[in-house]
Structure formats: structure tokens, C-alpha cells
Amino acid sequence: MIDLRSDTVTQPCSEMRKVMSAAPTGDDVYGEDPTVNSLESYAAKITNKEAGLFVTSGTQSNLVAILSHCQRGHEYITGSEAHTYLYEGGGAAVLGGIQPSIIPFNSAGELPLELVKAQIKPDDYHYAISRLVCLENTQAGKVLSPEYLSKYSSMATKHGLKRHLDGARIFNAAIKLEIDVAHICRYFDTVSICLSKGLGAPMGSILVGDLKTIRIARRWRKMLGGGLRQAGIVASAGLYALENNILRLKKDHEKAEILATALQELDIKISEKPQTNMVILDPEVDTTSLRNYLAKKMIRIAGNRLVIHKDINDEDIEKIVSACSEYRNDY
């Protein structure tokens, strides 16, 4: 089976499993798991933040971040297709009494600053208090430019807004831009990073930020049931991923580009040239018939995207292209 539904489907490699089985552990709720502590401090170091927090998932990471920045009656501004708004069960509203205030992402995956500004509520008790603005990077595989981030950050700071990044795939962005991940993180108060996507760990995310915010986030994590005990077993996989699997993301990007070019040659339209590991199909493409056809060839896709990850090799790309070519002949 060739699985292109998401980069979450990656399997831990044998080296990673070896590291997991040998990981020193302790009780992380007491702060005594040496491997979790190493992961948290390593993540903080490479992002140039004061502290890190190992959490069970990206959803939990974003949620504890929003809960830590905002209070009941506050609002956070984000994209109408943002994961923090659309795909997290409304957690901030359900559990925090924090209202999302949404605007559409533009074609670059940015929140247009004029729209963000227009969304900030005046100091008037009719309104919720605008407190936070959340970006996503990469956003549907697109990379936010440092120029945009710099402007975004000044604007947010000027209006007293906290800045959170859902950086589920921040390393894809950093690799694409050939910059240090810390150069992206400097524009944010908190950044959430998924270890379980392209980086290939079986589970977990890391939230990084200043000490004070991470301390508050740790309390929320416990309340949400995310205080784990001998979590070093899984944290070691995350540490392995950060130490070994970042640079190889470039290979995923190259494969995505090869696949996108081949699809275009077959006249299967893509929305635009992929910037990272996602090939997004044009809305014109009948994704249902393509999906059903590919499924018979043991190739799985979901929605309108084909996601490349470490368990897709060159031979798989060839198989996908030839299956798409047969699809073209049959339809």
C-alpha cells in the first residue's frame, strides 16, 4: 500500500525503535523523566526559546497554547481554514470560553494584515477582547515568507496581540527557505511543532515559548489529561526525529515536485507548483474518481492532496505516476 493521505502515516524506523526501547525514563508529571527533559530543552534550544513542553498531539499543543494566552471572553484571530479553528473540535471555545475570530487565508497562506487589523475589536464592553493571532506554517503546504512574518509580528505587537504559530510542519518551511528554524520562531511567542508528521515519530508535539507561558501551559496540559508518566519512551522518538529527520524533508519536497510535474504532463491539473511535501490537485480534478481508481491500485489519497513523506520512495513515485497515467487512459 502506498499511502499519500498524510505525512502522519509514517512508521517509526528500526533505529528509532531501538532508541525508544533503550530510553531512560522517569515520572514526567514529577518532571523526572530525563528523556522528556532532554527533548524539551533540545526543542527550546533549536528554536531559540526559553522552554519546551512535550504534549500528546498537535491539537493538544495548540489548545494549551491558546488557553495559556487567553482567558474566558477573549478571542483569537485565525484563518477560516486554520487547523486551530476548523479541525480541533472548537476546543478553545468549548474548554476555554475563547471565541475564534476568523478570516480567509490568502493564496500565499497568509492572514492579510489589513483583515487582521479590521478584526481587532475596540475597547468596548460589547466585544470580546482580541488577545491572540494564530498563523499556520506551512499552510496547506505553503511557506510563509520571513518578510511577511516580520510585518505580521510588528503589527501584532503594536496592537498588544500575542502571536502563536501552528508550526505543525515548521521544519518543512525552514528547509524550503534554507534558514534556521529559530528565524521563523522569533516572530512568535509560542510555536507548536508536530513530531508525528514528516519527522516520523509515532506521536507527540512540542510547544515552545517563554518560561512563564510554558509554565501555564504545563498546568493546562495536566488538566487536559496530558500529564504522562514514563513518557521518555515516546519522547526519545521525538528527540531522534529532531536529531535525524529534519534535513531529509528536502527529499520529500523534491519528490513532490517530480510528482507534480508528472501529473501536469498527464494533464491532471494541480493547483500550483508544490513548495513543500504536498501536491494539491486543482478543484477541476474529479478527486473522487481518481481516489477510487488509485485505491484499486493500492494507492491511497484523501481529499485533494497527495502528501509525500519518508515512507514514499522513488519507486513509489513511479508507481503513482504510472497508475495516474492508466487513469488518464481509462477516463
Ligand SMILES: *Cc1c(COP(=O)(O)O)cnc(C)c1O
Ligand atoms: C496535524 C496538524 C495539527 C494537529 O496535530 P495532531 O497531532 O493530529 O493533533 C495541527 N495543525 C496542523 C496544520 C496540522 O497539520
